[in-house]
Amino acid sequence: MKYIVGIGGMTNGGKTTLTNSLLKSLPNCCVIHQDDFFKPAAWAPLFQPQDQIAVGEDGFKQWDVLESLDMEAMLSTVQAWMISPRKFARAHGVSVQLDASDTHILILEGFLLYSYKPLVDLYSRRYFLTVPYEECKWRRSTRRYMVPDPPGLFDGHVWPMFQKYKREMEANGVEVVYLDGMKSREELFHQVLEDIQNSLLNRS
Numbered sequence: 001m002k003y004i005v006g007i008g009g010m011t012n013g014g015k016t017t018l019t020n021s022l023l024k025s026l027p028n029c030c031v032i033h034q035d036d037f038f039k040p041a042a043w044a045p046l047f048q049p050q051d052q053i054a055v056g057e058d059g060f061k062q063w064d065v066l067e068s069l070d071m072e073a074m075l076s077t078v079q080a081w082m083i084s085p086r087k088f089a090r091a092h093g094v095s096v097q098l099d100a101s102d103t104h105i106l107i108l109e110g111f112l113l114y115s116y117k118p119l120v121d122l123y124s125r126r127y128f129l130t131v132p133y134e135e136c137k138w139r140r141s142t143r144r145y146m147v148p149d150p151p152g153l154f155d156g157h158v159w160p161m162f163q164k165y166k167r168e169m170e171a172n173g174v175e176v177v178y179l180d181g182m183k184s185r186e187e188l189f190h191q192v193l194e195d196i197q198n199s200l201l202n203r204s
Ligand SMILES: Nc1ncnc2c1ncn2[C@@H]1O[C@H](COP(=O)(O)OP(=O)(O)O)[C@@H](O)[C@H]1O
Pocket: 010, 011, 012, 013, 014, 015, 016, 017, 018, 139, 142, 181, 182, 183, 184, 185, 186, 188
């Protein structure tokens, strides 16, 4: 059985933390991180021609839109797993348990998992982590990304884009399991692990 889990939701909701814990506990489990698919951006003026991240009318680089991600490449990577989860696992250094039932799990982790149409129906289960605005803003202020946030990015771009995509997801009727990112790391881990295990049992 092939089982694809989405760990989505807002920036700094705790997606990467939760994913890393699940990976250690689920058998035959591979991961694809959406933030590995950001398109290239200029880090110095000389490299401007390679910059594929648009600058909005607001003056901010538009990192938090679907167009800043190479979703076709992400989809191809998912398809490679679907064709041969065993080969994919080996290529990514994941040891495959030969005696386990033929269950293979793929976790997709990222902040815009449910907005790209070709991916939406591939998930067996879609989780969506959220925390309140103030907590999200505070956590974000403690993070250091490859490209540091310019002043005002959170309120001017990150938060409005999160709200826009969430609204669209809900309007499109995409079914998700909401997770309260204010729970402890341990509580979230046990809640989701148990939920995945139950869902796997129901399918087998
Ligand atoms: N359940 C939690 N409670 C409190 N802080 C958390 C929790 N999960 C993650 N964090 C912290 O929040 C920040 C963002 O976590 P991270 O997993 O990188 O989020 P995301 O991948 O959603 O942006 C990190 O500093 C992390 O240590």
